[in-house]
Amino acid sequence: MSGETDLNALIAQMRPMLDPVPYVFCTFASKSMAELAGFEPIGLFAETEGLTALLPAERARELGFAEAEWFRRITLTVHSSLEAVGLTAAVATVLADKGIPANVVAAYFHDHVFVPEEHADDALTVLRHLADST
Numbered sequence: 001m002s003g004e005t006d007l008n009a010l011i012a013q014m015r016p017m018l019d020p021v022p023y024v025f026c027t028f029a030s031k032s033m034a035e036l037a038g039f040e041p042i043g044l045f046a047e048t049e050g051l052t053a054l055l056p057a058e059r060a061r062e063l064g065f066a067e068a069e070w071f072r073r074i075t076l077t078v079h080s081s082l083e084a085v086g087l088t089a090a091v092a093t094v095l096a097d098k099g100i101p102a103n104v105v106a107a108y109f110h111d112h113v114f115v116p117e118e119h120a121d122d123a124l125t126v127l128r129h130l131a132d133s134t
Contacts, residue, residue: 002079002081003079003080003081003082003083003084003109004078004079004080004081004084005081005083005084005085007084007085007086007087007090008134009078010076010078010080010084010086010087011087011090011130011131011134012131012134013078013131014076014077014078014087014127014130014131015076015077015078015131016074016075016076016077016113016124016127016128016131017074017075017077018072018073018074018120018121018124019072019073019074019075021056021057021072021073022056022057022070022071022072022117023042023054023055023056023057023060023070023071023072023073023114024054024055024056024057024060024065024068024069024070024071025052025053025054025068025069025071025103025114026052026053026054026055026060026063026065026068027047027049027050027051027052027053028050028051028053029049029050029051030050031051032051033046033051036051036053036055039053039055039059039060039062039063040055040056040059041053041054041055042054042055042056042073043105054105054114057070069116069117070116070117071103071114071115071116071117072114072115072116072117072120072123073112073113073114074112074113074114074115074120074123074124074127075110075111075112075113076091076110076111076112076113076127077110078110079109079110080106080109080110080111082106082108087111088104088106088111090130091104091111091113091127091130092104094126094127094130095113095115095123095126095127098122098123098126100115100116100119100122100123100126101115101116101119102114102115102123103115113127
């Protein structure tokens with residue numbers, strides 16, 4: 001498997017980048033992945049209770065989620081291995097210490113941290129400080 005596995009290297013090289021687009025976590029009990037594809041999801045996950053879709057906020061509004069909380073995505077640009085141990089814990093811990101909720105999604109190349117929009121700038125600062133101090 002490709003990607004970095006050393007925790008210190010992952011943290012030092014993670015270079016967090018804030019996506020300017022706000023996203024909404026939506027859930028659908030009766031829609032399929034194919035039905036949601038046209039709404040530009042950046043993530044879909046099937047759970048027992050229904051399908052979770054991470055949608056751009058504007059697209060989520062079209063589906064009735066006008067009042068849903070907005071999240072911002074911070075991408076850790078280091079190519080982390082899916083077998084790496086500790087990166088999610090390290091990121092979640094420093095954000096938790098500052099009272100910032102974090103929803104982490106690990107994809108093949110990068111980890112993505114979704115934080116409430118009002119905490120995005122603070123979260124980015126905290127994660128950059130973590131990387132710079134490693």
